[in-house]
Amino acid sequence: MLTRKATMGLFALWFGVGTCFAQDAVLMTFRNGTGTNVASLHVVTSGGGGIIVIDPLTVLYDGNCPAPMIPSNPPTITAEAIVDFGVECVEPNTKVTFVMQTPAGPLGVVSCWWEDGNGVNMGGCELCGFEPSPFPPGFGAFKVQTRYFPNGPIRYTKWRPPAPGSQCWTRTCCNPFGWTCQCRTIFCPFTTRFIRLFELPPWLPTTKWTTYGFRPPKYWIDRTTVPPDPNMIAEPN
Secondary structure, rough: OOEOOOOOOOOOOEEOOOOOOOOOOOEEEEEOOOOOOOOOEEEEOOOOOOEEOOHHOOOEEEEEOOOEEEEOOOOOOOOEEEEEEOOEEEOOOOOOEEEEEEOOOOOOOEEEEOOOOOOOEEOEEEEEEEEEEEOOOOEEEEEEEEEEEEEEOOOOOOOOOOOOOOOOEEEEEEOOOOOEEEEEEEEOOOOOOHHHHHHHOOOOOOOOEEEEEOOEEEEEEEEOOOOOOOOOOOOOO
């Protein structure tokens, strides 16, 4: 199963370099054929004009690896893309997939190899996927989208009327089971200035939802100035 790790919350890495627009974006997949664990992938490309970008949020990989570093991203000028996990966590016969983009193009792969944690060339790199990116090239942003699911029923007390001098109805809420946290990467194309300002849909998913953590049990107080049904305990479906 392809998995990835992401920082909790919402953040973006801009598509392109400065004011450049991506003219070519390719979804690439490489297999570890070295027979041993490796730490980094090196891909020599053509057609990039020295500017190649791999957004870390698009990197998918088998196994339990930390989020990769991409030292070949701008301002570095190079034709050699590097995806560096920092530790030898990419196991034999597993795959790494990512989107590579450039303001030039068309992109091509000249050669590739894997390195161990000491930077020794281990060879054994197999290109097993090369296809147009699943989202259109252009100006936009990658975002990490999060959602939370309660691990059991949330409990509520009855609504209490406002205290003297207050306009708020209140009730106590409790989730004794905690929440499961999931995330996925989406691409937000900025087709107009208005859409860029407010980051309006359509949003294009680039990864599947992945469970990455849990939130602990919690108590909290609900408040409303609109008089509720005082006998309502649970939220309506």
